[in-house]
Amino acid sequence: MHDWERPGRRAVAVTDADRLWGQTRAFQRKVERALEVIAASVPPVGVAFSGGKDSTVALHLTRRVFPDAVAGFYDSGAELRQTYEFIARTPNVQIIPAEGGGLIELCRQNGYWGREPLSDHPHRVNFDAALVWKPAERFIRQNGLATVVLGLRAGESFARLMNASRNGLRYITDSMRKRLGYYIYHLCPLQWWTEDDIWAYIAVNGLDYNEAYDRMTELGIPRKAQRIGPVMGTDAASLGRFIWLRMIDPELWNRLSGEFPLLRKYG
Numbered sequence: 666m667h668d669w670e671r672p673g674r675r676a677v678a679v680t681d682a683d684r685l686w687g688q689t690r691a692f693q694r695k696v697e698r699a700l701e702v703i704a705a706s707v708p709p710v711g712v713a714f715s716g717g718k719d720s721t722v723a724l725h726l727t728r729r730v731f732p733d734a735v736a737g738f739y740d741s742g743a744e745l746r747q748t749y750e751f752i753a754r755t756p757n758v759q760i761i762p763a764e765g766g767g768l769i770e771l772c773r774q775n776g777y778w779g780r781e782p783l784s785d786h787p788h789r790v791n792f793d794a795a796l797v798w799k800p801a802e803r804f805i806r807q808n809g810l811a812t813v814v815l816g817l818r819a820g821e822s823f824a825r826l827m828n829a830s831r832n833g834l835r836y837i838t839d840s841m842r843k844r845l846g847y848y849i850y851h852l853c854p855l856q857w858w859t860e861d862d863i864w865a866y867i868a869v870n871g872l873d874y875n876e877a878y879d880r881m882t883e884l885g886i887p888r889k890a891q892r893i894g895p896v897m898g899t900d901a902a903s904l905g906r907f908i909w910l911r912m913i914d915p916e917l918w919n920r921l922s923g924e925f926p927l928l929r930k931y932g
Contacts (some may be wrong), residue, residue, distance in 0.1 A: 678878035679868045686861060687869030695862060696726075699854040702834050703730045706852055707811040712736045714758055716748040716875050717893040719816030722866045723855055724755075727814045734814075735759060741796050742767025743896050743921065745914045747877035754873065761804050764795040768897055771795060772925060775784065778897065779927030785802040796895065802844045802892035818863075819856050823905040829856045860888045880913045897921065897928075 686692055703710075703726060712724045714736035727734045736758040752758055765771045771790050776782030805813060819829035835852050842848050857865070859877060867874055881891045896910060896917065907928060911918040922928045 666901070676868075676874075678874070678882045679864060683861065683864040683868040688863035692862065692865055695858060696866065699858075700730060702854045703727055703814065706731075706814070706835075707850055709808065709810050709832050710734050710812045710814060710852075711808050711810045712814045713801065713804075713816070714738050714752075714755070715816070715893060716744070716751050718815065718860075718863050718867065718874055718878060718891075719818055719855055721816075721872060722858075722863050723814050723816035723872050725866075725870065725872060726854060733757070735808055737761050737801070739797060739800035739804070740767070741762065741895060743769050744894060745877050745896065745910075746877075746917060747875050747880070747914070748893055751873070751875045759808075764799045764884065767826075768792070768796060768895070769921070769924070772897065777911075778913070778925030780925050787882065792895075798840070798844070802841070805841075805845060805849055810849065812852050812925040814852045814854065816855055817853045820859055820860055829853070864888075867908075877913055881909065884909065884912055895927075905931070 674784045708731065709725060710731045712720065712727050712734055713722050716738065724736050725732075729849070734757075735794060736755065738752050738758050738760050740760050741763050752760065765770075767776070771792070772778055773780065774782060774784040775787040775790055775799075777790075804810070817825055817828070819826045834854060834856050835850055837848050837850060841851075866872070875893060878891060882888075892906060896906075907918070908931070910921075
């Protein structure tokens with residue numbers, strides 16, 4: 666049994682086709698290539714870990730090469746219950762809180778989603794900075810990292826396809842250099858993997874994973890549309906994810922919709 670496997674669990678999201686694909690030579694070459702890329706990293710190496718399927722695979726691959734690699738979970742304060750449960754049972758994960766009190770507090774203070782702002786000076790929030798870049802900076806600094814492994818895949822969006830085409834598997838971002846005062850490598854070993862590749866890796870390695878995927882599979886949500894977060898982004902509204910949230914984590918949905926009335930329009 667693998668270290669991360671959970672005995673007695675019925676893995677709804679994993680299929681027999683995943684197990685079969687995971688045994689093919691073509692897939693094994695992808696894994697070998699990813700391990701080679703990680704092995705060529707500049708240490709110390711850490712992993713940005715969202716609790717999603719892609720970062721789960723990225724973390725496992727990285728720890729095959731660097732067993733003590735630390736993972737950083739950038740906690741928005743409004744994650745799925747299943748995500749928090751998964752983070753809690755994953756070894757060596759540092760929880761890095763978001764800036765400004767987290768996603769819910771930022772929306773409260775500045776009047777998002779139909780709520781009157783609590784702040785006397787509400788402003789437009791840079792959520793990318795508050796939820797990702799600033800926590801990432803703290804994670805890198807406190808661990809003295811030279812490389813951060815990301816679970817980004819080109820097939821997830823047009824923006825990520827452009828990033829993959831422009832930067833390849835390893836790159837430096839000037840914005841992070843300006844924040845830190847030195848260069849940090851971003852490594853994307855899964856850049857050209859598909860959803861089926863990700864699930865094949867989970868299947869053949871018997872990995873534990875976020876149980877929200879089982880629930881989304883039971884609800885009939887296609888693999889390509891399955892997302893762990895963010896739960897309050899505009900993409901979530903436009904793609905109907907608030908409807909799914911109500912069924913996947915009703916407690917979180919009731920909490921959010923009670924505070925932010927405009928969310929009810931989408932859920």
